[in-house]
Amino acid sequence: MTTHPLALSVADAYLGLVDAAVPGFVEALYLVGSAAMGDFRPPLSDVDFVVVSPGRPGAGDTAALAKVHAGLALDREIPALDGIYLTWDDLQAGPLAIPDGPCVKQGRFLSSGCHNRHPLTWSVLGASAVTVRGPLCAGTGLWRGPAYLERWALGRIDERRSSLLETDPGSDEEQPATEVIERTVLGMCRLHYIFSTRVVPSKSDAGLYGLITFQREWHRIIDEALRIRREPKVASLYTTPAERRRDALAFARHVADDAYALGFGRCG
Structure with missing residues (x-):
């Protein structure tokens, strides 16, 4: 699989800066x-990454890393970096053992946080990570936990289900941007896919899964989310943003309820 050259160029720019700042x-x-x-x-995608270092950064290293990421964030022509810093022991221990640590969220470096420290990241590392520097993940003793991935996905679905129940689909509040529609619809398809298969798909593949899995009444909003992701310059399938918002919320609730029912059936 070919890695997008823009993602690789951002990774190379980061390495050039970080190697100079924290050799x-x-x-x-x-x-x-x-x-x-x-x-x-x-411009929808961030460059998601995992860095592995010999130890946790000290105060001086933390300041230097923050400066590196702040400098990269100033360049609006490149996607934001988004990811986590681990040690080799962290990589093997897995996300349940290291709930907090250095991370980067939307280009901003945080000395400690839980961002992306979850089973999904470890699953992608084991299945499809692109090695820019260092050994292949397969030879690192990488933690693997497909059962935890399933539980994590159901937990995320349940969280979103609870928040969606509090959202009025007929509200006159400001309509969400197109990328919010894309994240909501394809994100829910992706969580359902993970929960059903213990495999992490791309967002586009998750949308195709949604078209196969869910009834025809939901195909319009799924196709709209796929259009936003893959062909943003093509005209919307919706006449008004309000109608699109209502369908996105209704679909997300349906997916959450379906996954919740499937989880209850497994427990039963």
């Missing part, structure tokens, strides 16, 4: 997310 700190750099799955779509 020897980045021993491995892996691309995950859409860049690793052949579904990188500028």
Whole structure:
């Protein structure tokens, strides 16, 4: 699978800066997310990454890393970096053992946080990570936990289900941007796919799964989300943003209820 050249160029720019600022700190750099799955779509996609270092950054290293990421974030022509910093022990221990640590969210470096420290990241590392620097993940003793991935997906679905129940689909509040529609619809398809199969798909593949899995009445909003992701310059399938918002919320609720019922059936 070919990695998008823009994602690779951002990774190279990052390595050039970080190697100068904190020599020897980045021993491995892996691309995950859409860049690793052949579904990188500028400007929607961030460059998702995992860095592995010999140890946790000290105060001086933390300041230097924050400066590196702040500098990259100033360049509006490139996608934002989004990811986590781990040690080799962290990589093997898995997300349940290291719930917090250095991370980058939408281009901003945080010295500690839970962002992306979940089974999905480890699953993508094991299945499709692009190695920019360091050994292949298969030889690192990488933690694997498909059962935890399933539980994580159901937990995320349940969280979204609870929030969606509090959202009025007929509200006159400001309509969400197109990327919010794309994330909501394809994100729910993706979580349902993960819960059903214990496999992490790309967002585009998740949308195709949604077209196969869910009734025809939902195909219009799924096709709209896929259009936003893959052909943003093509005209919308909806006449008004309000109608699109109502369908997106209704679909997300349906997917959540379906997955919740499937989970209840497994427990039963």
